[in-house]
Amino acid sequence: MSKYEIGIVDTRNVLQAIKETHGLDFKNHALTFFKRRLSYIVDKYNLKNAEALIDKLIHEPDFYELFLKEISIETTELFRDPSLWRHLMEKFLPGLLKNQTSFKIWFPEIASGEELYSLAILLNELGFLDKVQFVVGSISQLRLDDLKKGRFDLKKMEVNQANFKRIFSEAELEDYYRREGDQGYINRELLQNIELARQNTLYDQPPRSVKMIMWRNQMLYFNHILQERLLKSFCHCMMPGGHLIVGMNEKIDYWNSDKDYTLVGDNENIYKKRYS
Amino acid sequence: MHKAVIIGGSAGSFRVITRILNALPKHYPVPVLLNLHRLKHVRSGFVEALSIKSGIPVVEPYDKDSVKPGIAYLAPSNYHMYIELNKKIALSTEEAVNHSRPSIDLSFETAAHTYNKSLLGIILSGANKDGAWGLKKIKDAGGTVIVQDPKECEVATMTETALKMTEADYIYSTQQIIDYLLKIK
Numbered sequence: 437m438s439k440y441e442i443g444i445v446d447t448r449n450v451l452q453a454i455k456e457t458h459g460l461d462f463k464n465h466a467l468t469f470f471k472r473r474l475s476y477i478v479d480k481y482n483l484k485n486a487e488a489l490i491d492k493l494i495h496e497p498d499f500y501e502l503f504l505k506e507i508s509i510e511t512t513e514l515f516r517d518p519s520l521w522r523h524l525m526e527k528f529l530p531g532l533l534k535n536q537t538s539f540k541i542w543f544p545e546i547a548s549g550e551e552l553y554s555l556a557i558l559l560n561e562l563g564f565l566d567k568v569q570f571v572v573g574s575i576s577q578l579r580l581d582d583l584k585k586g587r588f589d590l591k592k593m594e595v596n597q598a599n600f601k602r603i604f605s606e607a608e609l610e611d612y613y614r615r616e617g618d619q620g621y622i623n624r625e626l627l628q629n630i631e632l633a634r635q636n637t638l639y640d641q642p643p644r645s646v647k648m649i650m651w652r653n654q655m656l657y658f659n660h661i662l663q664e665r666l667l668k669s670f671c672h673c674m675m676p677g678g679h680l681i682v683g684m685n686e687k688i689d690y691w692n693s694d695k696d697y698t699l700v701g702d703n704e705n706i707y708k709k710r711y712s
Numbered sequence: 713m714h715k716a717v718i719i720g721g722s723a724g725s726f727r728v729i730t731r732i733l734n735a736l737p738k739h740y741p742v743p744v745l746l747n748l749h750r751l752k753h754v755r756s757g758f759v760e761a762l763s764i765k766s767g768i769p770v771v772e773p774y775d776k777d778s779v780k781p782g783i784a785y786l787a788p789s790n791y792h793m794y795i796e797l798n799k800k801i802a803l804s805t806e807e808a809v810n811h812s813r814p815s816i817d818l819s820f821e822t823a824a825h826t827y828n829k830s831l832l833g834i835i836l837s838g839a840n841k842d843g844a845w846g847l848k849k850i851k852d853a854g855g856t857v858i859v860q861d862p863k864e865c866e867v868a869t870m871t872e873t874a875l876k877m878t879e880a881d882y883i884y885s886t887q888q889i890i891d892y893l894l895k896i897k
Contacts, residue, residue: 466802468794468796468797468802469802469804472794473806476806509804509805509806510805512790512805516790517790653805655775656775656802656803656804656805657804660776683775684788685772685773685774685775685788685791685803686774686775687774687775
C-alpha cells in the first residue's frame with residue numbers, strides 16, 4: 437500500500453548497490469517481496485525515489501543497519517500459533533530432551549526475539565533450560581542488539597497474554613518480563629546460555645552439532661533457489677535425527693527433499709533429519 | 713472473461729460466504745480467493761467450517777502454492793496473502809495494515825495487478841474499512857467490482873466505505889452475487 441512504487445529495474449539497482457558496497461547478496465530473496473519492501477522503506481523514511489535510497493545505503497552506515505532491520509521481517513508475537521507450542525510443551529520437547537545432557541538449538545534468523553523468548557519460557561517451565569544452548573543469528577546487528585537486551589514490543593501484549601494462557605494454566609507471563617516505558621524486557625536468567633552470531637544472506641557459517649533448528653516464517657521471503665540451498669546446508673549442520681521447525685504455512689519441497697527430511701507429527705511442520 | 717474471483721469480508725460475512733460457496737459447482741472454472749477477517753487464535757476450525765457446505769474445495773494455501781481453477785484459497789490467519797504475477801500465492805508476516813492481517817487491501821491490490829481486467833472483486837459485510845482501497849485498485853486496473861448491498865449487510869461499514877471510494881459495477885444481494893458467479897464460464 438506504499439505511495440511510492442519501486443520498479444523491477446530500481447530493485448535490481450538497489451541489489452547491485454548493496455552487493456558492491458556491503459558485499460551482501462539479496463538476489464535470491466523473493467523478488468516481489470523485496471520490491472514491495474523497498475517501496476515500504478522509501479515511504480517510511482520519506483525518501484524521494486530509488487536513487488535516494490541507493491545514495492543513503494552507500495553513504496550512511498547507520499541507515500544501512502536500519503535497512504537490514506527493515507528487511508528481516510519480524511515473527512510478530514510471543515507463542516504465535518499456540519497449538520504448535522502446546523504440542524512442543526506437552527509431547528515433543530519432553531520426549532526429546534529427557535535423556536539429553538546438552539542440546540544445541542539454532543535460530544538462523546531471529547528477526548524478532550519473540551520466538552526465542554517463547555521457547556526459553558517453555559523450556560524453563562519444563563525444567564530443561566539448563567541443558568539447552570541457544571545459537572542465534574540475524575543479518576541485522578540492530579536485531580541482535582535488541583535480543584541481547586531481551587527487548588520486545590509491548591504493543592502486542594494482549595495477544596501475547598492470550599497465547600500464553602492457551603498453553604500454560606498455572607504460570608503467569610508477568611513473571612517473565614519487566615516493563616520500561618513502552619518496551620518489555622525478558623528476564624535475564626532465560627538468556628544465560630546464548631551465543632549471538634551475525635549472518636549473511638547465505639547463513640553459511642552454521643554452528644556445529646545442532647540438534648534443533650527454529651526457522652519459522654523465514655522461507656516466505658526467499659525464492660526456491662535460496663530455500664533449497666539453505667535447507668540442504670541446515671540439514672548438513674544438524675546431528676542425525678535433529679529437528680527443523682518451519683512456519684505453519686511453509687513446507688520443505690525440493691527435488692529429493694524427502695531424502696533429507698521427513699515430516700513428524702500430523703500437521704505441525706516439524707521435520708526430522710533422516711539418518712542415512 | 714473473468715479469470716479469477718476475489719472476495720473480502722469481515723464481521724457478518726460468514727453466512728454470506730457460506731451461501732456463496734455452497735452454490736458453486738464442483739469444477740468451477742476459475743479460482744476463488746478469500747480474505748476474511750477472523751479471530752487470531754482460530755487457526756484451523758475456520759477452513760473446516762467453510763468446507764462443510766462448500767461446492768468446491770477450500771484450502772489454506774502454503775506459501776508459493778500455484779492458484780488453480782475450481783479451488784477456494786482462504787488467506788491463512790495472521791498472514792498477509794499476496795497473489796503474485798506468476799499466479800502463485802505469497803504469504804508474509806509483515807506489519808498489519810489498518811490493524812488487519814490478513815489485509816484485504818493487499819490481497820486485492822496484488823490480485824488486481826496480476827489479473828487486471830479479468831478479475832472480479834467482491835466486498836461483503838464488515839465492520840472496518842479494510843478492502844475499500846483494494847477494491848478501487850481492482851476497478852482502476854479494469855476489473856469488475858461488486859459490493860454487497862449495504863441494506864442487506866449485518867455490518868455495513870466496509871461496503872459503505874467501498875462505495876464512497878469506488879463506483880461499483882453492481883450493488884447486489886447475496887442471491888444476485890450467486891447468480892452472477894454462476895454465469896462465469
